[in-house]
Amino acid sequence: MSQIAEIATGGQIVRRAGLLSLSRRLTWRHGALAIIALVVVYLTLVPLGMILYGTLTDGPPGTGASFTLQNYVRAYGSPDIFRAAFNSVSFAVLSGIISFIIGCYLAWVTERTNTPFKGVIYIAVLVPFLVPGILTTISWVFLLSPNIGLINKVAESLFGLDKPPFNIYSFAGMVWTFGIDHITLPFLLMAAAFRSMDPTLEEAASISSMGPLRQFYQINLKIMFPSILATCLLLFVRGIETFEAPAVIGIPAGIPVFATEIFLALRRAPTDYNLAGTYSTAYLLITVIGVLLYLRVTRVAEKFATITGKAYRPRVIDLGTWRYGVLCLTMLVLFIGVFLPLAIVLWASFMPFYAQPSWHMLSMATFANYVAVFELDEFYRAFWNNLVTGVSAATIAVLLSVGIAWIVIRTDIPGRKMLDIIAFTPIALPGVVLSLALLWLYLTVPLPVYGTLWILIIAFVTKFIPISLRVVHASMLQVHKELEEAAELSSSSWLRNLFSIVVPLILPGLLVGWLYILTLTFKVLSIPILLSHVGTEVLPVLIFSLYQSGGITELCAMGVILTIFIAVVAGLTRLISARFAIKAGE
Amino acid sequence: MTSIFSVRLKFAACGLALMTALTVVSRPVTAQAVADAETFFASLESLSAAQREAKLFEGAKKEGSVVWYTTDGPQPTQQILRAFSKKYPGVKTEFIRGKSREIADRITSEARANRHLFDLAKTSTETYDMYPPNVFASYKSPTKSEIPAAMQGDKWASVFTFVRVMGYNTKLVKSEDLPKSWDDLLDPKWKGKILFDESSLPEVGVLYARWGKDRTAAYVEKLGASGNLQIRTGRTTLSQMLSAGEAPIAVTVYPYDIENLRTKGAPVDWALLDQNPGLLQPTSISRRAAHPHAAALLFDYLLSKEGQEVYAAMGRTPSNPNASVKNEREKAAVQDPRVAFDEMGVGGAPLEETTKLLDEKILRRSFQR
Structure with a gap:
């Protein structure tokens, strides 16, 4: 870090010299960037083009289909779809608010306060990250169902109620289940943002006797705006495309969302690819609008740059005795949001079949579910494959995102915004549509990709680049360009600058993006179910098959195993990110 | 300036590559001689x-x-x-x-x-x-x-x-009180008490094959309007929910799942309705x-x-x-006349009509409550 501080002392001269060297290196740098851009454009535009083309034809590619607008009539011709879309938007917004508020609060507690047991909090928040979504959703049914919900039963007997106080089969139930299950993403993103906050700004605010609320609004909120916006955008998109809560809770509650409509329209075999693609145009539209808004708001990059040549470390607020109050509140949130559903999963994992906890059932406890999981040859292979594809995809996606974010923020190459939009669109493509497009592409193109882990890596990178891109973009906005310009002056190469200055500074953000993508590869089913082949299966396929063939209790055992795994990974990540966090003077 | 042009050129080249890829992909595949x-x-x-x-x-x-x-x-x-x-x-x-x-x-x-x-x-x-x-x-x-x-x-x-049958929770309903037929399922006493999987196409199919179009349509309409069904997705989850006591009856489930749960001590059992699909x-x-x-x-x-x-x-x-x-x-159920194999699936009831009945009369109806 001291090297940066040293370099940055150049001031004004640096800036001018930086521009000079910028023009000198323009050509080869553009070459490197063009390669990154080409890769990303290839990965996203080819399937996107295939899908959009498919929306206008009446058969799969290669069958000599003719042009038609019928798909659009079928997809958007009934008022049901608009009602479902409205439900989707309100569901995504409300559950996003829950996730964001809780995640942000927990991030503030662990990053900016001296509340004890931060490590415990950190690991607890990461747990929902790897537990299969279908499992958390079902565990909330076991907690809040009006007929068998544990919380309802306890509340009824405690308070002598004659009616269950909660009903999971409602809009609120859906919002809560999804919202509480997604606190990890905002937690990690906001934690990274808090970590990169320049405390001198807060101090200045305190000196000018700004009240704490006003200070929060004027300083923290404004500076963290890109991160907040990126988080909200990702949460929103995740909310409108998710299917677990709408399927397990929404369908019984009689509340269809957009994803439900797609599911219902497409559940007949073989998949109506053209209709599926047509539905995804609505997602495309929404995400393009979202990313345009995001880019517009964050277009003046310097406004958000807090990581400058000055040495600093984020200030920790001493809460005094209040910290025990904060600790209690935090523990309460984690108890309800993380511990309770996990406890149900843990309970069920030792049961021969699911039943409400009781002494009688406890006497039936068994390790049979764990034995069943460990006896499956597929489990080990799927786990290993998952790790390999997940780590590769996450790494590639993050590296490509660094390139794109740099192009978008640091250059004035025409079409850079278009590049950002193009790279962000795959998030809008439902997994089944994207994987069908890729399936056909690599079945036809004479590349040895189909049937290997590569097709999974390609699909995961394509689908998840948007996530790392938003995370990296938001982090990079906080790095002032004077640091790079200073380094340019010392005539080290651009690539070296990027990796010795920018990347280390945004490492907390990169790690978040990397970890999130890795965990998503453990959770997302729609892509591997079509693209994994003999010997290349990954965990979600196995998880879903178990779910389908009635092994909920075995699934719970697997959930517990995965939870232990993620807790270990989380512990390691925390160690690493603590090691690389900006701690000047250490 | 030249470099900007070169970038534009690359974008153009990229577009060209994309179009080529598209043509390659959408080219009809011709059959190739492989050993038969x-x-x-x-x-x-x-x-x-x-x-x-x-x-x-x-x-x-x-x-x-x-x-x-x-x-x-x-x-x-x-x-x-x-x-x-x-x-x-x-x-x-x-x-x-x-x-x-x-x-x-x-x-x-x-x-x-x-x-x-x-x-x-x-x-x-x-x-x-x-x-x-x-x-x-x-x-x-x-x-x-x-x-x-x-x-x-x-x-x-x-x-x-596989046969698909009615499952029930033995703690919540006595076997003598069980519905015997699809018509019995319409009884108002089962309001909100029947778990029903949204993918029950073979069920509608078997009714259609045995009852004909008009009777099936009228029946499905009544079933959807009765408010007796709790729609779920995932048939094996249905069995688990049934054993946990979410509802007394589930239509329909796999006897195989129920038997598995029963041998482990879960309070569930199964029975045939008057029409049951065999798969x-x-x-x-x-x-x-x-x-x-x-x-x-x-x-x-x-x-x-x-x-x-x-x-x-x-x-x-x-x-x-x-x-x-x-x-x-x-095995006895497979040979029971109340189970239909022949009318199903391979050349069975018209899929389009049964799908429409299931989707519109039961699913859509549940969305409008």
Whole structure:
């Protein structure tokens, strides 16, 4: 870090010299960037083009289909779809608010306060990250169902109620289940943002006797705006495309969302690819609008740059005795949001079949579910494959995102915004549509990709680049360009600058993006179910098959195993990110 | 300035590459001559059963492996394949699993691209008709002829059978109070008390086949309007929810699931309604199988008394009448006149009409409450 501080002392001269060297290196740098851009454009535009083309034809590619607008009539011709879309938007917004508020609060507690047991909090928040979504959703049914919900039963007997106080089969139930299950993403993103906050700004605010609320609004909120916006955008998109809560809770509650409509329209075999693609145009539209808004708001990059040549470390607020109050509140949130559903999963994992906890059932406890999981040859292979594809995809996606974010923020190459939009669109493509497009592409193109882990890596990178891109973009906005310009002056190469200055500074953000993508590869089913082949299966396929063939209790055992795994990974990540966090003077 | 132009050029080149890729992809795939497994299978017909098995095993060992696309769960697949490998060492078994729709998507896409990667496929009655006509091979074998005629066709045989029945929670409803027929399900006393899977197309199909169009339409309308159904998605979750006490009745579930839960001590049982769908599990060999010896060997094994008893030990109802059965009740159900196999699936009730009835009268109705 001291090297940066040293370099940055150049001031004004640096800036001018930086521009000079910028023009000198323009050509080869553009070459490197063009390669990154080409890769990303290839990965996203080819399937996107295939899908959009498919929306206008009446058969799969290669069958000599003719042009038609019928798909659009079928997809958007009934008022049901608009009602479902409205439900989707309100569901995504409300559950996003829950996730964001809780995640942000927990991030503030662990990053900016001296509340004890931060490590415990950190690991607890990461747990929902790897537990299969279908499992958390079902565990909330076991907690809040009006007929068998544990919380309802306890509340009824405690308070002598004659009616269950909660009903999971409602809009609120859906919002809560999804919202509480997604606190990890905002937690990690906001934690990274808090970590990169320049405390001198807060101090200045305190000196000018700004009240704490006003200070929060004027300083923290404004500076963290890109991160907040990126988080909200990702949460929103995740909310409108998710299917677990709408399927397990929404369908019984009689509340269809957009994803439900797609599911219902497409559940007949073989998949109506053209209709599926047509539905995804609505997602495309929404995400393009979202990313345009995001880019517009964050277009003046310097406004958000807090990581400058000055040495600093984020200030920790001493809460005094209040910290025990904060600790209690935090523990309460984690108890309800993380511990309770996990406890149900843990309970069920030792049961021969699911039943409400009781002494009688406890006497039936068994390790049979764990034995069943460990006896499956597929489990080990799927786990290993998952790790390999997940780590590769996450790494590639993050590296490509660094390139794109740099192009978008640091250059004035025409079409850079278009590049950002193009790279962000795959998030809008439902997994089944994207994987069908890729399936056909690599079945036809004479590349040895189909049937290997590569097709999974390609699909995961394509689908998840948007996530790392938003995370990296938001982090990079906080790095002032004077640091790079200073380094340019010392005539080290651009690539070296990027990796010795920018990347280390945004490492907390990169790690978040990397970890999130890795965990998503453990959770997302729609892509591997079509693209994994003999010997290349990954965990979600196995998880879903178990779910389908009635092994909920075995699934719970697997959930517990995965939870232990993620807790270990989380512990390691925390160690690493603590090691690389900006701690000047250490 | 030049560099900016070069970037634009690259974008243009990129667009061009994209268009080329699109043309390549949308070019109709022409069929390519690949050895036809049917000819090979026909050549086997003159052999005795023992000669045939020896020849297939010998050839399978040379081929080294067999690839199976299946709709079955992880444990049953592992168990049957382990048993196969024990009997025929040296033939590596490989498989992928998926729902019948995904298997259909995969096989049709691969066939269209002229990539012949699977040897054997277990599909479903609902999807069987959607496969391209030349994907599966006509196949005859001594073991296949042990299977009843109703459970096989020229290109398929059912490896076991499923019946879908009414499940109930024995703590919440007494067996004498149970509904006996679909009409009984309309009784207002079951308001909100019947778990119903949204994918119950075969149920509507069997009513349609037995009752005809008008009666079925009128009935489904009444069922949807009754408010008795709690719609769920995921049939095996339905059984779990039933055993946990979410509702007294579930229509319909697999007796296999219920028996599994019951033997573990869960308070569940099952009974037949007046009409129950029976589901065959059609399994076929690829006409362009890369491992035809191994494919035939596995196919014959699955249908043999030995293989069928492995399925029976898992509680499945085997198709081969020579195999001894663990699940006597389900076997009895398979032969019960209240269960319909023949009207279903392969050439059964018009899918489009039954789908429309299920979606509009039951699902959509539940969304409008």
